[in-house]
Amino acid sequence: MGEVSGKAGSGERVDYGPQQFPDRLGFELWRFERALAKGLIPPADIGGRRWSAAVVEEVAGRAEEIRGATGSLPDMGGVRAAALLEERFGMPVAPEVLIELDRLGLVECVNSYKGWPLYDGLALEHFTDRAVLEKAKRDGRLLNRTAAARRLRVRACDFDHLTKANWLRPATWVHSGWQRRRDTPVVALYRLGDLEVLLVHPAIDWEEVRATSKGRPSALARLSPAPDA
Template sequence: MTDTTAETNAEETPAPQPAELGGWRIAGLLSERAGVEVTMADIDELVAQEHLVVTGWFKRRPMYETAAALALDEDLVRGVVDERRAWEAASVPRDAAAERIGWHWRDIERMGAEGRITLGKGRRYLIADLEALAAEADGEQYITAQAAADVLEIRHPADWKYVEAAGWISPADTYEREVGRTRTVTVALYRLADVRAVRDMPGVDWEAVRGLPKGAVSPLREYAALAPTRAAVVKAFAQALADRHRTTVWAWNSPYSGGWELDWERVDGGPTEDEVLRELFADPVAATHASEITLCPAWGEVTRAARELLEPDVAVILDTETTDLDGQTVEVAVIDAATGKKLMDTLVKPTEPISDGARWVHGITDEMVADARPFEKVLPRLRQVTKGKIICSYNVVFDRGIVLGDIARAGKKPMHLEPQDSWFCLMEAYKDWTGAFRWLRLGGRHRALGDCESARKVLIRMSEGRGTTFTPTAPAPAQR
């Protein structure tokens, strides 16, 4: 009887565990205790949340304290597993993302690095962002010269070299491709929308180019021969304009129209558009290209506005992170537009939980904001740093709506935060500056301060004009 009881107790007593175990062994123990499959991704998350600690290394692999792992709350472990499963259901890895929307994996990596697609744990991409990208950003794919020639239905390289020589298009990026074991070649990549714009250029007899046999002379050769002459004439006129009026001039050869666009910084005393037009026709050489030069394009107005916003004490840049698309503020940041100095960066405690979708984007959890100040306590500082300034936001409709909604819920007065003319939308301006027909996503880090800094980079980029910048080189006229 005693021997049987001893045998039973021996069977029920678990074998002693080593003081430290590797990740997969720890995952196995937690799987048994919590009743769910725990993976190494879950172990890494438990470490990130400081519930587990790496106590040593064995063959370059981390080791964890066994007792600490067994002491973890089972609901905590299940919650981490559920979170990981939810993210995996809402996301796909890089190659699957590329296959899903028919883009190259290099485009997926680039869009993820720019913040255009949410890149989360396990280097997986949010499916909702991929679907939006496929619908909104067709044309932003990068393609090789061979693929670009195929889009134009012309020969590569025989005809394509003339397209580049004419100045109609230039590479958007390059990468190194291995050729053999010891050598690489530089491969140029072109933006698909730019290639399509070349295809739709007026005045080019594309039918005469398509289907040419090998060795036949390309009709595109004449455009390549003329292009440098036209470019030189336009640039000479732009420099002369800058010198005459002591102002900055921008000249851009638009791939969309095939012509040149010209604008300049407005200074006291001119010049006006009419004055520049008269000067253009008065120049016997530049006048021959007048029909191919557009004055004062939309991007010029945006550039001048951006330069004004970057002046000292004129503007600030604001960004919010929220509980949901139409939710409440969980983080708000404000920086000075001119200097980039941080004026405000704080978490905010909302009155509703943070949605899974929002948390996957900005990484802010309910626990992170549990001890933060509510919006009504943050509002005085927000009013202080924005008072008397133009409030720039990458998406004014979103950020202004969130701020005003929180003010209303707090029962406070919006004051200068309410009027539309207190705000400036950088996304709308950037759309006009690039000539795009859709909004462009901001390549930020999905945290308020990081997005403010990314938005300021967009503002600076717009302030630099398009194409080539010409500044006065001739000495100012002597004063009498």
């Protein structure tokens, strides 16, 4: 059922609900919700779910100002956001880049839809830094355990000591090919940027680690837990 509209005796509306209000302004729902979140539209003043006609008319007088402040792009998923950046910059952009831009605080994950992250459309609209994007593409590249160990040129057992001691943490988790979507993701993915930091860390003797023959204990087994673990 639709919203029940409050009306005065003269037939004029006395209050508006969360569907009627954006209709009055000519706003898409995403724009209305963004304006609310940014404080451009005041909270409901009637029962926590409706706005008085006086408030609505005051806001309507600022509709174009609010429209400009809320941008032209809704919040969107990683695939769509990557496609937008790809078109803007004329270079391949994988959805995983959005995880890196979120980590940097440049294009934040602001919500989710059916378990998929939604990224800030306003931040996407204003993102124009090619150099930052190129760095994010490299540092934010995601590798699974096998690929990450190969990048470090160590055995899988060596790599596992890094994660057990919290010297390396997953950037995100994804579903395996056999998992159902509603299951908890079990495949850890690691940032290339984090691997690069480890490769120059003075506390790790990579030559010793790589020189350890198959079947011998890993030199990384002596690692103490990371200082910020």
